[in-house]
Amino acid sequence: MRIAIDAMGGDFAPREIVKGAVEAARGLSGIEKLYLVGDEAAVQAELSKYGKKPECIEILHASEVIGMDESPALALRRKKDSSIMQAVNLVKTGEADAIFSAGSTGAAVAASTLRLRTLDVVDRPAIATVLPSLDHPFVLLDAGATTDCTAAMLVEFAAMGDIYAKKILNIQKPTVGLLSIGGEDAKGSKFTKEAFQLLESSPLNFIGNVESHDLFEGKVDVAVCDGFVGNVVLKTSESVSHAMGQWLKEAFSSSLVRKVGAGILKMSGAFSEIKEKVDPEAYGGAPLLGVKGVCIIGHGSSSSYAVYNAIRVAGTAIEQKLNHLIEEEINVIFDGNEQSE
Amino acid sequence: MRIAIDAMGGDFAPREIVKGAVEAARGLSGIEKLYLVGDEAAVQAELSKYGKKPECIEILHASEVIGMDESPALALRRKKDSSIMQAVNLVKTGEADAIFSAGSTGAAVAASTLRLRTLDVVDRPAIATVLPSLDHPFVLLDAGATTDCTAAMLVEFAAMGDIYAKKILNIQKPTVGLLSIGGEDAKGSKFTKEAFQLLESSPLNFIGNVESHDLFEGKVDVAVCDGFVGNVVLKTSESVSHAMGQWLKEAFSSSLVRKVGAGILKMSGAFSEIKEKVDPEAYGGAPLLGVKGVCIIGHGSSSSYAVYNAIRVAGTAIEQKLNHLIEEEINVIFDGNEQSE
Incomplete structure (x- = not known):
């Protein structure tokens, strides 16, 4: 290579x-x-x-x-x-x-x-980001390549994320969720409701709407959304974990007693264990699919x-x-259907 | 009352x-x-x-x-x-x-x-949520009342958030930011670009686009976005802080040595200090403005x-x-302008 x-x-x-x-x-x-x-x-x-x-x-x-x-x-x-x-x-x-x-x-x-x-x-590319959850890592896409999306594009993103989860994360039959703001199928924006219908009639392993807490609890392997929302999720998760890290640092060093407690935890490797979990570097960058x-x-x-x-x-x-597999999968999904613009 | x-x-x-x-x-x-x-x-x-x-x-x-x-x-x-x-x-x-x-x-x-x-x-109501940042709390709206918004609605949300920040959070001249996915004015979706223009020409203390990390670093007092995006930010921040809490708990109790370190921190009140910071309960619910x-x-x-x-x-x-002040402020903002639908 x-x-x-x-x-x-x-x-x-x-x-x-x-x-x-x-x-x-x-x-x-x-x-x-x-x-x-x-x-x-x-x-x-x-x-x-x-x-x-x-x-x-x-x-x-x-x-x-x-x-x-x-x-x-x-x-x-x-x-x-x-x-x-x-x-x-x-x-x-x-x-x-x-x-x-x-x-x-x-x-x-x-x-x-x-x-x-x-x-x-x-139609449009998507950035696939791998994020940690309580249970296992999941793929979020699009994390910021295509800001203004059509519902049909989300089906393409889902297919690309499905292939990525299979081949890079070694998940046999990845579950696919639509990031929305209510677990129920009927909830969301006009845009996500339209995407829901398309995803549901696709051959993907679509499990319906998922909310942010579902993502971080590990309820889904692939979460799809437009590039604006995905970028907001990615950056919010980074910012909140950064802020929490800062608060921990401050609280753990504000007195001698606390420094002792934190010192013991540090020596035992507890902090590096957590850092590893939230560290995006282990996943090695996000592919533009x-x-x-x-x-x-x-x-x-x-x-x-x-x-x-x-x-x-x-x-x-x-x-x-990967690209060959994406082409095959999308051809299967849209087989016989006219692909929307 | x-x-x-x-x-x-x-x-x-x-x-x-x-x-x-x-x-x-x-x-x-x-x-x-x-x-x-x-x-x-x-x-x-x-x-x-x-x-x-x-x-x-x-x-x-x-x-x-x-x-x-x-x-x-x-x-x-x-x-x-x-x-x-x-x-x-x-x-x-x-x-x-x-x-x-x-x-x-x-x-x-x-x-x-x-x-x-x-x-x-x-035109439409907005839920105003107060969230913590490294520096001071900020108001995020809409956190989920109005999923499909027009750009003009975001100006109304901004005006309502401005009044809320003044009267409830006691901030004299709140800064207002548009939640987007790039600090530059030219970045974002079609929708945020349109809202940017309207906010810029309003008498609000508008500081331009802000990203999630700006929010949690305390760069802005009022952040506006549509109800879909705001709800995603709110739930993502809750989920990530919850997941981090879980990871801390696991890491801090996985050995006797770590339990000792964590015990010292607990006794010193370090955990309750952090919990208080991320605890939404202190802000007392979110008003539907x-x-x-x-x-x-x-x-x-x-x-x-x-x-x-x-x-x-x-x-x-x-x-x-509050409602009387909101009416006054919006009348000033749209004074002489035809309010868009």
């Missing part, structure tokens, strides 16, 4: 990106090529920290970077030599099979969608560990021929 | 509802009447636990209860003598100034909206403490003439 890495994308780029790539080159099997796309001097400087360069790593110079706060569409037009666009180009020309970027999500989505196009059976080629999007704060895991997931997606 | 309480609504009704009402009758000043609406025998049995009945408490019999899982509209039509509808009727007839219910939110919203109607200046009369909606799991606080908030809303 050959993976193009946006070496300049992310809060800790290029340092953590390069480090993660070196670790993947040394620790994962089956890697033919890892392209580090970005400022050659900066990437080389990082790379030189790790001794002999792994043979599969190759630097590809790109003179520009798209910032987190830039308008993706505008930035892609203005910065023709951006690291994300050059990484995507490697997939377009067939030199790479997958892209990874921890930079601007909007830019990664726009570059992949514009340059690679969506699969013929898919529905584009031709594999595109894995990392969190802005990705560490080398997250980069390593993202490269691993990209490899699995390539090996498992 | 005279408050009609749905004694049968909530997971722990009538026990906790009656207990909270007795505590409010004894602890709060200015209460003329507390109607406990519900099954007379059940309410009387609870009431008799607390010695001499406070004079301001009066039981009003209602033979039916609307369950949490019933379709609100259907249930209201079928159960003519439901406790929530009888409680709303007391406001309609002028016998009470406010309603409190911890029962089905959908039923409380539907009963209040149908029977009391919205204020003349407001925009209807004629005051309607406070409690969490299904409301304890007597939550009921007490909800009655306190209802009292403040009546005293402060």
